[in-house]
Amino acid sequence: MKIAFIIDSIAKLDPGHDSSVAMMEAAQALGHEVWITYSEGLSLIKGQAWAKLQKVQLVPVELVEGHWQASPEWYQLSAEILQPLEAMDAIFMRVDPPVTIPYLYVTQILDLIDREKTLVINAPRGLQAANEKLYALNFPTVIPETIVTQDKATIRQFVEEKGAAVLKPLGGKAGEGILFLESRDRNLNSLVEISTKWGREPVMVQQFLPAAAEGDKRIILLDGKPIGAVNRIPTGKEFRGNMAVGGKSAKTEITAREREICEVVAPHLKKEGLYFVGLDAIGGYLTEVNVTSPTGIREIDRLDGTCLGKQVIEWVEKFRGKS
Numbered sequence: 001m002k003i004a005f006i007i008d009s010i011a012k013l014d015p016g017h018d019s020s021v022a023m024m025e026a027a028q029a030l031g032h033e034v035w036i037t038y039s040e041g042l043s044l045i046k047g048q049a050w051a052k053l054q055k056v057q058l059v060p061v062e063l064v065e066g067h068w069q070a071s072p073e074w075y076q077l078s079a080e081i082l083q084p085l086e087a088m089d090a091i092f093m094r095v096d097p098p099v100t101i102p103y104l105y106v107t108q109i110l111d112l113i114d115r116e117k118t119l120v121i122n123a124p125r126g127l128q129a130a131n132e133k134l135y136a137l138n139f140p141t142v143i144p145e146t147i148v149t150q151d152k153a154t155i156r157q158f159v160e161e162k163g164a165a166v167l168k169p170l171g172g173k174a175g176e177g178i179l180f181l182e183s184r185d186r187n188l189n190s191l192v193e194i195s196t197k198w199g200r201e202p203v204m205v206q207q208f209l210p211a212a213a214e215g216d217k218r219i220i221l222l223d224g225k226p227i228g229a230v231n232r233i234p235t236g237k238e239f240r241g242n243m244a245v246g247g248k249s250a251k252t253e254i255t256a257r258e259r260e261i262c263e264v265v266a267p268h269l270k271k272e273g274l275y276f277v278g279l280d281a282i283g284g285y286l287t288e289v290n291v292t293s294p295t296g297i298r299e300i301d302r303l304d305g306t307c308l309g310k311q312v313i314e315w316v317e318k319f320r321g322k323s
Contacts, residue, residue, distance in 0.1 A: 001089035001320065003027045003313075004035040004053060007043075007107070008096055010075060015061050019095045019297040019309075020169030025060045026309030030317070034058070036077075039095055040322040042085075044154045049109045052080040061298075085110070090316050091117040092276075093127065094293045098171035117253060119319055122291050123273025130274060131169045133204045138268060142261045144209055144285045145305065150202040152192045159183050164208035167195055173292075180208065211283025217252060218296040219279040220308060222315055225265030226309050227268060229254050240282045251303040257284040265289065276312060 007013065015021045024034045034056050041052035055078040056287050059071040085091060093110060095103060107124040129135075146186050147158050148170075159165045160183040169177040179191055195203050215231035231252035254262075258281050265286065269277055278286045278294025297308045 001027075001032045001317065002035060002087065003032050003316070004037060004051070004085065004088040004091045005094055006037055006051075006091065007094050008038060010056070010077075011036070013073050015058075015070040017295065017298050018293045020057070020092065020293065020303070021061075022054065022297040022309040023092065024309075024314055025058050026059055026307065026313045029060070030310065031314055032313070036123060039102065041080075042106055042109050043082075043107055044112065047112065049085040049113050050082055052082050054078050054080050063187070063302060066302065068302060071087055085113055086117045088118050089320050090121065092121050093124070094183060096293050097132065097173040099127075099131070100171075100294065119316065120273075121275050121316070122277070123275075125268075126272035126274040127291060129272060130289060131170060132173075132288055132290050132292065133168055134287055135291070137175065138263075139264050139286060142264050142286045143206075144282075144287065145207040147205050148202050149205070150196045152189060152196070152199065155181075155192050155196075155203075155205055156183070156188065158205055159188065166206050166208050166212075167192070168204040168206070169195060170202060170204060181205070189260050206251045206287065209283045209285060209287075214283075215250065216287070217258070217263065217281045218290075218294075219254060219281060220294065220300065221262060221269065221277045221279060222312055223275050224260065224262070224270045226254050226262045227295070227311055229258075229304060230296050230299040230303060244253065248304065249299040255284070261286050275315075292294050298314045 001160050001268045005020055011023055027034050034125040036056050036155060037053045043050045057076045059074045061068040061070045065090045107127050110120050111124040113120060134148065151153060159181045167179040167181055179195065181188060196317055213234065215233040217229055219226050219229040229252050231250045233248045233250055235248050261281060265279065274291050278290035279298055300306060300308055
């Protein structure tokens with residue numbers, strides 16, 4: 001197959017951490033052509049989606065004493081070739097949030113691709129519909145008590161009722177801008193004002209879950225089925241478990257309650273064409289549904305001795321009938 005990845009700059013990716021690289025390596029190992037492009041490389045020409053694509057050759061990472069090690073020159077790129085995206089068998093849309101207006105334009109271009117010719121992961125309209133914070137509200141039976149508002153008084157009342165809460169910007173990633181709120185904090189009003197841009201942008205505020213100290217679990221779903229998980233534990237004085245802010249990754253199991261959450265969420269994801277998804281769970285509650293560029297593959301593979309990237313590509317092979 002020919003498989004394209006729409007990514008952020010490859011030069012800035014961490015091959016020992018990034019799930020896109022793990023899947024690219026797996027596709028290469030299974031004998032497929034791997035191509036990359038960037039959001040700015042996409043065009044519409046005579047009603048068709050085209051892109052400036054580069055074929056990539058990868059030097060796979062190696063696990064050395066429990067850590068992934070990459071070659072200094074871990075990738076080589078061909079010259080750019082402008083070609084229709086329907087020449088690809090599958091396309092992974094893996095651009096990091098925030099979901100900006102230009103990001104949405106890219107999904108609209110991808111939506112014009114003939115689905116009979118090319119599989120797009122995740123589906124463009126699914127990406128348009130599923131804000132990674134707000135989408136969890138579709139599943140009220142498995143989420144902590146949550147409000148979404150830009151009103152300072154409403155947020156303060158919620159925090160006072162709960163004693164403590166977590167504020168999340170709706171467009172953030174990797175823990176960016178997440179705040180721990182307490183009613184007795186004299187900075188509470190200022191924190192809310194800054195986060196809501198003085199009442200102009202809504203934010204999500206969730207009841208604080210003390211179980212967060214034990215970890216924020218990332219569960220990887222493929223076509224609605226959990227295939228692996230990693231626990232991200234806060235370190236030092238940080239309350240966030242995100243690896244991007246220093247959280248420690250730890251081996252874990254998927255609990256019966258978490259499998260129940262997956263079963264609740266899965267039919268909706270499959271209906272939206274959201275095939276590769278990362279669920280975040282704390283203390284038996286769903287907190288986020290990550291659909292843009294969920295990560296965690298490298299950490300799970302390192303801790304569990306798995307190869308989730310291979311599972312993903314083999315699923316694409318079967319989906320496309322090319323196994």
